[in-house]
Amino acid sequence: MCGILGIQFDKNLYHHDDIKFRISKMMEVNRYRGRDYEGFNQYDQTFLGMSRLAIFDNKSYPLPVESKNSVITFNGEIYDFNQQIETDFSKSDTGALLNYLEKKKDIEYLNGMFAFGFYEKESKELFLARDRSGEKPLYFYQKKGLFIFASDIKSILAGLSKEEYPKLLENEDIKFFELNCFSNTPFKDIYALKPGNLMKVKNASIKFNSTYLSSKTTEKSVGKDWKDEMKFLIKDAVEIRCKNRSGKIATALSGGLDSSIVTALAKPDFSVLGEYSLKGFTEGKEVHNFAKDIKVNLKVFRPKKSQFKKIFSKIPFLMDTPATWTSFNLFLLYKKVSDNGARICLSGEGADELFGGYARYRLIYYLNQIFADKVLKNRYEPLIENIFGTKKNAYLKITNRSKLSINNFKKVSKFYDNVFNKKLGLLSKLGMIDFCTSMQILLQMPDRIGMFHEVESRAPFLDYRLISFAKSLPDELKISEEMSKVALRKIAQDLIPSYKSESFKKGFAVPYNVWFADGGFSREKYNDEYLKLWNKSFKNYSSFMRSLSEFKNEF
Secondary structure: OEEEEEEEEOOOOOOHHHHHHHHHHHHHHHHHHOOOEEEEEEEOOEEEEEEEOOOOOOOOOOOOEEOOOEEEEEEEEEOOHHHHOOOOOOOOHHHHHHHHHHOOOOHHHOOEEEEEEEEEOOOOEEEEEEOOOOOOOOEEEEEOOEEEEEOOHHHHHHOOOOOOOOOEOOOHHHHHHOOOOOOEOOEOOEEEOOOOEEEEEEOOEEEEEEEOOOHHHHOOOOOOOHHHHHHHHHHHHHHHHOOOOOOEEEEEOOOOHHHHHHHHHHOOOEEEEEOOOOOOOOOOHHHHHHHHHOOOOEEEEOOOHHHHHHHHOOHHHHHOOOOOOOOHHHHHHHHHHHHOOEEEEEOOOOHHHHHOOOHHHHHHHHHHHHHHOHHHHHHHHHHHHHHHOOHHHHHHHHHOOOOOOHHHOHHHHHHHHHHHOOOOOHHHHHHHHHHHOHHHHHHHHHHHHHHHOOOEEEOHHHOHHHHHHHHOOOHHHOEOOOOEOHHHHHHHHHHOOOOOOOOOOOOOOOOHHHHOOOOOOOHHHHHHHHHHHHHHHHOOHHHHHHHHHHHHOOO
């Protein structure tokens, strides 16, 4: 796990010393993402930098990693590099990836989470790419003669002058979802590279920016032996994510089906569980019994009211973009992982989106049955739409976290239209919408917070083979009258015979409405206070530099 950054510039418009100063300022911010080793170098009119958190080995080598013909700055993990990438250049996945890219191999076959900058010395072309799920972040900024990229928006802002500091924007996605999931960020001229995209930059100008994905890895058919295939894919996805390491590995255990499968298969050095003493906010003894049954050492942390405000004040700046989905529990979870000596933590992220786990999916699923009823469709379709709206509009209403009508969100509505027009099962469509929207914050939080605590998050269910497999599953293997995540539950008894049920799972919500019931935090109050802190940190250059100074004192 690392932090990456770079600048490409026009020497007729920008002086070498100015660019070098910018890079050095960016590296200071980037350091929290990798405190073991760091370095930057110049290649003609391109600077590349990298900060490294040692996961695979503790050996020191020059950063960025380069060969005679090219250079790479890399954040993430390529899990199957020993199988997919033939190399004698390096035993690390960074060196192996460099060798792979030099051979012009297809990056859509890489099984991993990644964001990288790859520079070809002869052509002087810079290529940026990001994994298909968006596990690893990558942002960029461009103006005439200047192109900047980094893992964090904070790092980009540190590389800008006071005069260049961007104006803050009001984003439709932030209003609708209370998070930033589209490519335009709340900072003018700063964008996120979309998951699954490849960009080419030359002479500080973007030449193309498009997806590298194709039907070769995004589409498949599920046969009669789907159970055996699904079991193999899940086992293998967990197994390869337990490799590429030299130290301890942990899992986040909630008591739910997803994290229980991951924990049972991973056989970690320990698992971490968060519990509150308040009634209704604890998982109970069942999850403890499960950990004993599978012989996993369970480390429990119990968040306190006194910790909340102190940690709450750190989150908005750390996260870069407004995201009022609370990160408090995750902050303490990764601290617990780090305090117990692990640098890797596996989670069940992605399973709900892929296998039909969210309760809200059931609402649209049953609404679809009303639309599919031949008698009702022939006679009462206008009435049904008048009462419920279309399936797309119904899901817009369900996922709208603002107080405004869905009619105010044209860009979000267009995105939903694009997904609903795809030739997919209904539940795959809903999962794809969430995959591209709400799941992005569920990946952004462990990325930023994990790096703050020097912990790398890995999500086996985001293995690209499982993503394409789940997309092809029919709706009846995702939701039934009795249960959600039907397919996953059908194979659970084979994967983890000791697992009983998920009925005891409460979810890991923060009880701030209980802690601060008398004039304190409600959900609306939490959101208002979060946005105030975020605006205070980023509203102008002076505010940002003050917040940055405080942030750098944390590590």
